[in-house]
Amino acid sequence: MKDAEKLGQSATSNQTESTSKKVVTNPTTENEDPAFANLGASLAEIKNLKGVTGYIMRSNTSALLDLPDRDKISQYAFMSHQLHESCLEIAKQLSVSEVENVLLEGKNQKALLINIGENKICIFMEKNVDHVWVIKRILI
Numbered sequence: 056m057k058d059a060e061k062l063g064q065s066a067t068s069n070q071t072e073s074t075s076k077k078v079v080t081n082p083t084t085e086n087e088d089p090a091f092a093n094l095g096a097s098l099a100e101i102k103n104l105k106g107v108t109g110y111i112m113r114s115n116t117s118a119l120l121d122l123p124d125r126d127k128i129s130q131y132a133f134m135s136h137q138l139h140e141s142c143l144e145i146a147k148q149l150s151v152s153e154v155e156n157v158l159l160e161g162k163n164q165k166a167l168l169i170n171i172g173e174n175k176i177c178i179f180m181e182k183n184v185d186h187v188w189v190i191k192r193i194l195i
Contacts, residue, residue, distance in 0.1 A: 088114065094174055095119050097193055104189070106181035108164070111135045114173045122179075135177035138168055158186055169193055 091114055098110050102121050109122035111132060122131050138159060146154045157168040160182060167186050169176040171193070178189060 088117070090172060091117060091119075091174060094171065094176065094193065097195070098176070098178070101178065101189055101192055104180075104184065106184040107189075108179040108181070110176065110178045112174055112176045114175075131177075131179065134166075135168075135175075138166060138177060139170075139175050142168060156190055 091112075094112060098112060098119070098121070101107055102110060109120070109131070111120045111122070112118065113135075120128065120132070122128055138157070142154050142157045146152075154170060156170070159166045159168070163182055165180055165182050165184070165186065167176075167178045167180065167189055169178070169190065176193065180186070180189070
């Protein structure tokens with residue numbers, strides 16, 4: 056967890072000096088999957104909220120991300136993947152059939168994980184951001 060906190064702190068300090076990056080690994084799939092496109096539009100709106108650092112959304116065939124530090128994209132992606140896998144393992148151990156969303160809070164940052172169908176979303180934000188509003192906006 057300390058590595059995740061360091062990543063969040065580092066991302067916040069570099070946010071003003073770096074540009075965001077959006078990547079779609081398979082744009083034709085995005086056009087064929089309206090849920091992916093709709094979620095992408097919601098995430099773009101959420102990214103403009105003060106205190107939201109960035110996001111990663113991935114499906115079985117595509118990925119979309121908007122993160123502040125290009126040099127740490129692989130670290131954010133790895134952390135997002137590990138968080139999702141850990142949540143699945145915890146749910147399995149607790150005999151929970153499905154995990155809809157999980158909030159992980161560090162000292163200064165938090166990560167919100169949301170599963171919608173095959174789409175796995177991880178939104179990185181400062182601790183003071185209203186994650187309940189973010190969840191409601193995603194689920195509209």
